[in-house]
Amino acid sequence: MANTPYPESYYAASANAVPPRPALQDEVETDVCVIGAGYTGLSSALFLLENGFNVTVLEAAKVGFGASGRNGGQIVNSYSRDIDVIERSVGPKQAQLLGQMAFEGGRIIRERVAKYNIECELKDGGVFAALTAKQMGHLESQKRLWERFGHTQLELLDQRRIREVVACDQYVGGMLDMSGGHIHPLNLALGEAAAVESLGGIIYEQSPAVRIERGASPVVHTPQGKVRAKFIIVAGNAYLGNLVPELAAKSMPCGTQVITTEPLGDELAKCLLPQDYCVEDCNYLLDYYRLTGDKRLIFGGGVVYGARDPANIEAIIRPKMLKAFPQLKDVKIDYAWTGNFLLTLSRLPQVGRLGDNIYYSQGCSGHGVTYTHLAGKVLAEALRGQAERFDAFADLPHYPFPGGQLLRTPFAALGAWYYGLRDKFGY
Numbered sequence: 240m241a242n243t244p245y246p247e248s249y250y251a252a253s254a255n256a257v258p259p260r261p262a263l264q265d266e267v268e269t270d271v272c273v274i275g276a277g278y279t280g281l282s283s284a285l286f287l288l289e290n291g292f293n294v295t296v297l298e299a300a301k302v303g304f305g306a307s308g309r310n311g312g313q314i315v316n317s318y319s320r321d322i323d324v325i326e327r328s329v330g331p332k333q334a335q336l337l338g339q340m341a342f343e344g345g346r347i348i349r350e351r352v353a354k355y356n357i358e359c360e361l362k363d364g365g366v367f368a369a370l371t372a373k374q375m376g377h378l379e380s381q382k383r384l385w386e387r388f389g390h391t392q393l394e395l396l397d398q399r400r401i402r403e404v405v406a407c408d409q410y411v412g413g414m415l416d417m418s419g420g421h422i423h424p425l426n427l428a429l430g431e432a433a434a435v436e437s438l439g440g441i442i443y444e445q446s447p448a449v450r451i452e453r454g455a456s457p458v459v460h461t462p463q464g465k466v467r468a469k470f471i472i473v474a475g476n477a478y479l480g481n482l483v484p485e486l487a488a489k490s491m492p493c494g495t496q497v498i499t500t501e502p503l504g505d506e507l508a509k510c511l512l513p514q515d516y517c518v519e520d521c522n523y524l525l526d527y528y529r530l531t532g533d534k535r536l537i538f539g540g541g542v543v544y545g546a547r548d549p550a551n552i553e554a555i556i557r558p559k560m561l562k563a564f565p566q567l568k569d570v571k572i573d574y575a576w577t578g579n580f581l582l583t584l585s586r587l588p589q590v591g592r593l594g595d596n597i598y599y600s601q602g603c604s605g606h607g608v609t610y611t612h613l614a615g616k617v618l619a620e621a622l623r624g625q626a627e628r629f630d631a632f633a634d635l636p637h638y639p640f641p642g643g644q645l646l647r648t649p650f651a652a653l654g655a656w657y658y659g660l661r662d663k664f665g666y
Contacts, residue, residue: 249535254425263446266467271622281431287622309578316390321384322334358430368518369521394415407564450482498556501572590635592621
């Protein structure tokens with residue numbers, strides 16, 4: 240049987256040591272079978288185990304192999320489309336409930352880290368950096384919007400203040416969210432997996448779900464075994480493939496690229512980001528960056544629609560890094576990798592149920608670190624019969640990409656090109 244290792248990323252190279260987990264090789268029975276050991280699956284499993292369910296998790300490769308172990312490591316609140324956009328789409332009542340949940344994912348992460356002693360380099364503070372006066376105006380509106388939903392750990396930064404938190408002369412201002420922050424994402428996933436096992440949950444690695452036998456007692460088949468369950472949670476996101484065709488039709492895997500420098504040393508690292516906050520700019524095709532625990536700069540950006548792996552990731556991202564930090568022109572890049580996230584046409588997550596017993600959450604659209612942790616809690620609530628918050632997500636409208644699977648990638652790329660031009664010319 241194939242053994243799929245982690246990609247050659249900085250996260251894999253600096254991951255905490257964990258014991259190998261077996262592949263499923265027989266038939267097991269459980270209350271809930273979770274497909275995917277990323278954040279959505281692990282968060283669901285933890286909440287379910289804490290509420291007395293028996294849980295079995297199937298992972299096609301290794302814990303955190305997908306987006307959960309490859310992302311920029313930034314704790315960013317709300318959704319890829321903000322609460323005001325949701326409100327215009329679904330009305331104030333549903334938006335109120337979704338708005339109340341928009342800042343919960345970050346709290347869940349911190350609670351997990353504290354409760355289960357997870358070592359993942361958790362740091363507080365995230366900055367949204369404005370490149371234009373129009374973007375700064377948007378941040379001012381965003382602050383008012385978030386405060387309307389009770390989120391008050393925010394500070395607007397003028398040009399002088401943002402220079403105090405990031406040594407980049409491109410920005411006219413920004414907003415600091417002290418409930419944001421950053422983590423070593425793979426170590427967070429590994430710590431959550433250990434927590435799952437400490438509560439009696441079982442995780443099988445190298446055990447891809449190849450078929451779901453639907454019915455009153457659904458069965459998930461793997462190459463060498465099967466899991467019979469009362470409920471199934473589908474949490475594969477961009478790595479699900481065509482296991483559930485009706486989910487693939489309304490989403491599209493996309494790739495994002497990340498590079499990591501050699502260690503910068505304390506002096507240069509503190510010069511770039513004196514307070515050790517993470518940063519993302521306000522462009523549609525945004526750049527994001529932060530420091531690691533050993534004082535490297537992680538810098539990411541760009542989108543490859545259809546999730547192809549670029550031939551030279553460094554050639555794509557290094558110029559973006561040097562535009563922000565020309566002082567790094569002689570710094571070596573030690574790691575470069577790509578990872579896929581799942582895009583929806585609305586850029587809002589898709590949550591729902593197939594039949595009576597198959598639940599799913601997918602399509603974080605690049606905003607997944609916090610949302611996935613919330614999603615796990617919401618899915619667990621639904622399985623316990625508390626569906627109000629689940630229904631608030633499930634009732635969001637979703638549509639297939641224009642042109643179907645054949646044309647969704649070029650249409651999305653055309654849209655990104657248009658918004659990239661708007662970013663470039665400050666519209």
